[in-house]
Amino acid sequence: MRFAPNCPLLLGLAIASAALAATTAEACTRAVYLGPDGQVVTGRSMDWQEDMHTNLWIFPRGMARDGGLDSGAVQWKSLYGSVVASVYEGATADGMNEKGLVANILYLAESEYPPATDTRPVITVCAWTQYVLDRFATVAEAVEELRKETFRVQAITTPNGRPGTVHLAISDPSGDSAIFEYVGGKLVVHHGRQYQVMTNSPLFDQQLALNRYWEEIGGTVMLPGTNRAADRFARASFYVNACQQSADPREAVADVFSVMRNVGVPRGISTPDKPNIASTIWRTVADQKQRVYYYESTFSPSVVWVKFADLDFGPESGVRKLQLDGDPDRAGNQTREFQPAVPFRFLRQK
Numbered sequence: 233m234r235f236a237p238n239c240p241l242l243l244g245l246a247i248a249s250a251a252l253a254a255t256t257a258e259a260c261t262r263a264v265y266l267g268p269d270g271q272v273v274t275g276r277s278m279d280w281q282e283d284m285h286t287n288l289w290i291f292p293r294g295m296a297r298d299g300g301l302d303s304g305a306v307q308w309k310s311l312y313g314s315v316v317a318s319v320y321e322g323a324t325a326d327g328m329n330e331k332g333l334v335a336n337i338l339y340l341a342e343s344e345y346p347p348a349t350d351t352r353p354v355i356t357v358c359a360w361t362q363y364v365l366d367r368f369a370t371v372a373e374a375v376e377e378l379r380k381e382t383f384r385v386q387a388i389t390t391p392n393g394r395p396g397t398v399h400l401a402i403s404d405p406s407g408d409s410a411i412f413e414y415v416g417g418k419l420v421v422h423h424g425r426q427y428q429v430m431t432n433s434p435l436f437d438q439q440l441a442l443n444r445y446w447e448e449i450g451g452t453v454m455l456p457g458t459n460r461a462a463d464r465f466a467r468a469s470f471y472v473n474a475c476q477q478s479a480d481p482r483e484a485v486a487d488v489f490s491v492m493r494n495v496g497v498p499r500g501i502s503t504p505d506k507p508n509i510a511s512t513i514w515r516t517v518a519d520q521k522q523r524v525y526y527y528e529s530t531f532s533p534s535v536v537w538v539k540f541a542d543l544d545f546g547p548e549s550g551v552r553k554l555q556l557d558g559d560p561d562r563a564g565n566q567t568r569e570f571q572p573a574v575p576f577r578f579l580r581q582k
Contacts, residue, residue, distance in 0.1 A: 260338040261464045261495045263472040264428040265488045266407045269479035272520045274334045274403045275488040276326060277496050279459075279510045282392055284319040286514055288527060288538065288554040290570050291316065293330075294547030297366060299355030299383070300578030306353045306383045310366035313545025315525045315538050317516060320391050322579035323358035324365070330545050331369035332405035332520040335361045341433050343397035346384040346417045353383040357398050358578040360385055364402060371408040375423045378412060385414060388579050396579070401430045405520040411436050429468045432461040439465050446470070464495040471495075481522045488517045489528070489535075499530055529556065534563030542567045551575045 262276040278284070292313045299305035316327030328334045337360065346352070355363060368374040388396040399413040411422040411430055422436055429443075430436065439462065446455065446466040455470060456463035471494055475487045496512035517526040523540035536556070553573035554566055562569075 260336075260432065261468050261492065262336045262338060262401045262430045263468040263488070263491055263495075264403045264407065264409055265472055265475075265477075265484060265491070266425070266428070267477050267479055267484045270405070270407075270521055271479045271481065271484045272332075272403070272405050272407045273484050273488045273517060274336070274520065275492040275515065275517045276336045276338075277492050277512045277515045278319075278325065279497050279512045281510045283557075284325075284513065285321055285557040286317050286319055286325075286529075287321070287556050288525075288536075288566075288570070289316050289318055289573070289575070290314075290538075290543060290545075290549075290552040291362075291366075291575070292545050292547055292549045292551065295366070295551075295575075297359070297362070299353065299363075300359045300580050301354055301356065301386070302580075304354055306355045306359075306363070308363065308367060312366060312369065313543070313549075314362075314365040315540070315543075316362065316365065317514070317527060318576055320579065321576045322391075323396075324362040324578075326516050327361065327365050328518040328520065328523070328525050328540075329365040329369075330523070330540055330543075332523055333365060333368055333370065333374070333402060334404070334518045334520060335364045335400065335402045336430075336516075337361050337398040337400050338430060339432055340397055340399040340413065340435075341395070342435050343387070343399060343414050344416050345387055345397075345414045348386075350384045352381075354386050355383055356386050356388050356578055356580055357396055358388060358580075360398075360400055362578075364400070369404075370406070371402050371404045371410050371423070374402055375410050375421055378419065379421060381419055390579075399430070399436070401427075403520070428472055429465055431465040431468070434462075442466075443469055459497045459501070468495050481519050481524070485517055485519055485524075485526060489515070489526075492517065496530070527556070529560060532560040532562070534561075536562050536564065536566045538570075539565065539567045 265273040295310040312329040314329040319325045409427040526537045552570035
């Protein structure tokens with residue numbers, strides 16, 4: 233391996249990148265494509281060590297919500313309808329609302345949330361994504377409100393016993409982005425169009441520093457090829473801007489799928505004690521200009537999608553569910569295939 237000769241520090245950063253990625257627990261990648269003529273597409277992969285029994289849901293405007301706890305929880309009513317991907321039938325992991333705002337939660341081992349002694353209203357990490365999709369039309373709106381820290385976020389333990397510690401990425405049709413992390417119990421926000429990519433450990437500001445090494449080398453010379461978070465960050469950062477940039481929504485969506493597949497982990501690859509070495513189990517791609525939400529299970533050879541233009545998000549339209557768990561043969565446009573359903577309850581700490 234050859235390193236840039238003019239900066240020994242960069243060698244140290246590369247070594248640190250490998251060490252950090254090897255010793256921390258993480259999964260998933262998120263990237264935002266900023267194409268010509270306002271074509272914005274956000275893709276994400278979900279890497280995990282087991283089936284998360286994911287289904288797609290339509291949630292209407294006007295839903296009464298709470299933060300997923302029996303007492304002291306945040307209370308709100310949804311201003312916007314959304315299409316979301318659930319995990320364990322108890323958390324919103326990913327989704328897009330009718331205004332084109334996309335929210336994605338990704339695993340982050342280093343997350344440190346406010347303590348239980350904090351008296352502010354509380355919301356579990358399982359409801360955090362849904363709160364943002366329900367309440368905000370733009371990244372700027374969400375950043376302004378969440379910076380106030382009027383509530384605290386609480387981690388959960390996932391059904392497989394793993395800590396449910398995450399960070400949150402959002403993007404909107406203007407191409408604006410924000411990353412939200414809890415560091416030492418305090419909310420840290422990175423807000424700007426330049427924050428196109430998020431993976432996992434280490435913390436986001438350290439990821440940015442590590443990624444500068446690969447920017448110095450240049451992706452046409454060499455890119456790191458492992459499935460560790462720092463390496464996926466470098467590849468996604470390069471490819472989401474180096475791939476074909478198109479105003480054609482079909483091509484833009486295909487481009488983002490190609491990037492997300494490049495940073496994916498093949499099925500069957502996992503390490504029992506490290507969620508960062510886990511297979512990609514599904515991907516989503518959200519066309520924020522055309523308002524089409526795509527989902528691809530790695531257990532299926534097909535992609536399914538939902539067209540917002542053909543959906544009713546009115547308060548009387550009801551909650552609807554597309555059963556994907558146990559039905560890998562679904563393919564194509566599934567907008568009309570959702571069925572009325574009782575909304576899932578957010579997982580809570582036991």
